[in-house]
Amino acid sequence: xxxxxxxxxxxxxxxxxxxxxxxxxxxxxxxxxxxxxxxxxxxxxxxxxxxxxxxxxxxxxxxxxxxxxxxxxxxxxxxxxxxxxxxxxxxxxxxxxxxxxxxxxxxxxxxxxxxxxxxxxxxxxxxxxxxxxxxxxxxxxxxxxxxxxxxxxxxxxxxxxxxxxxxxxxxxxxxxxxxxxxxxxxxxxxxxxxxxxxxxxx
Numbered sequence: 001x002x003x004x005x006x007x008x009x010x011x012x013x014x015x016x017x018x019x020x021x022x023x024x025x026x027x028x029x030x031x032x033x034x035x036x037x038x039x040x041x042x043x044x045x046x047x048x049x050x051x052x053x054x055x056x057x058x059x060x061x062x063x064x065x066x067x068x069x070x071x072x073x074x075x076x077x078x079x080x081x082x083x084x085x086x087x088x089x090x091x092x093x094x095x096x097x098x099x100x101x102x103x104x105x106x107x108x109x110x111x112x113x114x115x116x117x118x119x120x121x122x123x124x125x126x127x128x129x130x131x132x133x134x135x136x137x138x139x140x141x142x143x144x145x146x147x148x149x150x151x152x153x154x155x156x157x158x159x160x161x162x163x164x165x166x167x168x169x170x171x172x173x174x175x176x177x178x179x180x181x182x183x184x185x186x187x188x189x190x191x192x193x194x195x196x197x198x199x200x201x202x
Contacts, residue, residue, distance in 0.1 A: 022061075061109060173190070174191075
C-alpha cells in the first residue's frame, strides 16, 4: 500500500493564518515561533516562502486589505443610487461587523498595528508600511467625497479633507473599542451619531 501523499504547501492558507496571528497579537506580540507553529512549518520553510518576519507582516497586511478592507470600502460608493448618508452608514456598519466579529480576532489589523508603532522591535519599514495604509485610506475618502461633490451629493462648501480625517478618526476609535471588547451593538450608536453629525438634515 502506497503511503499517502504529503499535503502540498498552500501559500494563501498560510498567509491567512499569519494575518490572523498578527491581527490578534500584533507585530511585536507575535513571535517567530508562534508563526511557525501556527503555519505548521519550520523556520527555513517560512523564510523560503515569505522572507523574514517583517516581510511576512507586510504581506499579511496587504492580504488583510485585499480580503477585508477593499470589499468594505466599496460599499461607500455602491450602489450610487443610494443616498450618501445611507452608503456611509452601510460602510461603517460593515467595518463594525468585521472588527467586532467574535469568530475573528477583535479590532482591526491596521489599527492594532498603528497602536504599537512605538514598540522597540517595530522597524522603520513596518512603520512606513502602516503609515502608507493610512495615507491611502485618507486619499480614498478624499477622492470619493470630491466625486460626491461633483455629482451634487455633497455641498461644495464641505471641507473634504476634514471630513476624511473625521472618518479616519471614527474608524480608529471603533477599532480600539472593538479590540477592547465592544460589540456590534455597542458600536451601532457610535455609527448613528457619526452619520447624523455629518448629515443632520437626513
